[in-house]
Amino acid sequence: MHELALMEEIVRLIEQDASKRNIGTITKVELLVGELSNALPAALEMAFDVYKLQKDNRLAEDAQLIIHFERAKAFCPICGQEYEPQSRIVQCPSCLLPSGRIIAGEAFRILTYEGSLTS
Numbered sequence: 828m829h830e831l832a833l834m835e836e837i838v839r840l841i842e843q844d845a846s847k848r849n850i851g852t853i854t855k856v857e858l859l860v861g862e863l864s865n866a867l868p869a870a871l872e873m874a875f876d877v878y879k880l881q882k883d884n885r886l887a888e889d890a891q892l893i894i895h896f897e898r899a900k901a902f903c904p905i906c907g908q909e910y911e912p913q914s915r916i917v918q919c920p921s922c923l924l925p926s927g928r929i930i931a932g933e934a935f936r937i938l939t940y941e942g943s944l945t946s
């Protein structure tokens with residue numbers, strides 16, 4: 828489950844930012860996760876729960892994870908059609924050429940997070 832490693836990296840990045848802003852406890856994390864990003868939302872949620880229980884980070888015990896899922900979308904420059912690709916091999920359903928360009932679904936990033944200031 829590589830989502831554990833991904834979540835570790837996310838927590839580390841947020842903690843770095845939080846320490847600059849004097850944020851002691853992180854209460855909410857929002858991620859944008861594309862369908863083609865190779866990260867499964869359910870596995871990310873499990874990984875988040877694992878890190879919440881650990882004491883060596885700034886995540887609150889009841890911190891929330893919100894995942895915004897981005898569907899895969901491709902565009903065919905030959906015929907101009909937009910469609911949902913079935914995989915990374917993007918064959919246009921209209922002209923049947925593997926000419927599609929992925930325009931959505933590859934995202935994987937931290938959108939925002941919330942926390943409380945160190946007292």
Ligand SMILES: [Zn+2]
Pocket residue numbers: 903904905906907908919920921922923924
């Ligand atoms: Zn086409």
